[in-house]
Amino acid sequence: MSSVLDLKGVTVRRGRKNIVDKVDWHVEEGERWVVLGPNGAGKTTLLQILAARMHPTSGTADVLGERLGRTDMFELRPRIGFSSAALADKIPPHEVVRDVVLTAAYGVTGRWREDYEEFDERRAADLLAAFDVAQLADREYGTLSEGERKRVQIARALMTDPEMLLLDEPAAGLDLSGREELVGALAELAGDPASPVLILVTHHVEEIPPGFTHLLLLADGRVRAAGPIEDVLTADNLSEAFGLPLLVAHGGGRWLARAARPAGR
Ligand SMILES: Nc1ncnc2c1ncn2[C@@H]1O[C@H](COP(=O)(O)OP(=O)(O)OP(=O)(O)O)[C@@H](O)[C@H]1O
Numbered sequence: 001m002s003s004v005l006d007l008k009g010v011t012v013r014r015g016r017k018n019i020v021d022k023v024d025w026h027v028e029e030g031e032r033w034v035v036l037g038p039n040g041a042g043k044t045t046l047l048q049i050l051a052a053r054m055h056p057t058s059g060t061a062d063v064l065g066e067r068l069g070r071t072d073m074f075e076l077r078p079r080i081g082f083s084s085a086a087l088a089d090k091i092p093p094h095e096v097v098r099d100v101v102l103t104a105a106y107g108v109t110g111r112w113r114e115d116y117e118e119f120d121e122r123r124a125a126d127l128l129a130a131f132d133v134a135q136l137a138d139r140e141y142g143t144l145s146e147g148e149r150k151r152v153q154i155a156r157a158l159m160t161d162p163e164m165l166l167l168d169e170p171a172a173g174l175d176l177s178g179r180e181e182l183v184g185a186l187a188e189l190a191g192d193p194a195s196p197v198l199i200l201v202t203h204h205v206e207e208i209p210p211g212f213t214h215l216l217l218l219a220d221g222r223v224r225a226a227g228p229i230e231d232v233l234t235a236d237n238l239s240e241a242f243g244l245p246l247l248v249a250h251g252g253g254r255w256l257a258r259a260a261r262p263a264g265r
């Protein structure tokens with residue numbers, strides 16, 4: 001197995017604060033990671049480094065075998081699928097859903113040429129089907145529900161057949177059925193050996209899909225624990241990271257967390 005990510009002492013300094021602080025992290029092919037931590041832990045900043053959109057202030061980051069700072073970021077980016085709220089905001093609301101996915105093959109939003117390869121057309125259709133949104137292919141993106149949009153965004157992120165897929169809070173803003181549909185789609189993706197390495201950022205253990213294998217727990221820019229999910233996702237680790245006593249339960253491939261004592265007691 002070859003290394004997909006190798007971070008050593010990765011630090012991002014903003015002002016007088018290390019918002020990512022000496023992060024060591026190693027990811028191998030085939031692994032499915034969750035990055036979990038409270039608000040402001042540094043998750044989104046860390047993901048910007050993995051997505052080859054930011055350099056560390058210090059430390060070394062090898063992404064897909066390329067050392068950031070010594071490689072052309074523009075050549076590296078197409079090998080990385082990335083879905084985030086900030087990228088989703090750039091999708092034109094009048095874009096037809098099929099084109100939202102298809103245009104990712106050319107690294108653009110907004111259809112700008114008429115002659116797409118048949119191969120690309122087929123891949124876009126397959127991805128829409130895989131995320132159960134094939135029936136929406138002719139609709140304008142802006143008319144979709146939030147849950148449908150999230151699934152289209154992930155299909156778009158997979159369009160270039162990336163070696164690594166980064167998902168920044170994909171379930172944020174979804175209602176219960178939207179969340180559960182998304183968790184189901186991500187569980188299928190996690191279970192498919194042909195899928196790229198998956199890295200999913202979340203605040204909520206309830207959003208971790210079955211099939212995710214590893215967890216990096218981040219708080220205040222620092223790694224509190226990292227490794228196989230069953231070893232790391234303990235009440236002690238979670239309580240320390242979130243700064244309150246928590247109970248953790250696990251069943252049916254899913255996780256639950258709640259305060260050990262009701263509020264106010
Ligand atoms: N450019 C910047 N300058 C100064 N501080 C920054 C900058 N970018 C982020 N921060 C701060 O760094 C910390 C980590 O931010 P980041 O968005 O990475 O955290 P997060 O774990 O993704 O948070 P959330 O879960 O709330 O989205 C926050 O306190 C944020 O205010």
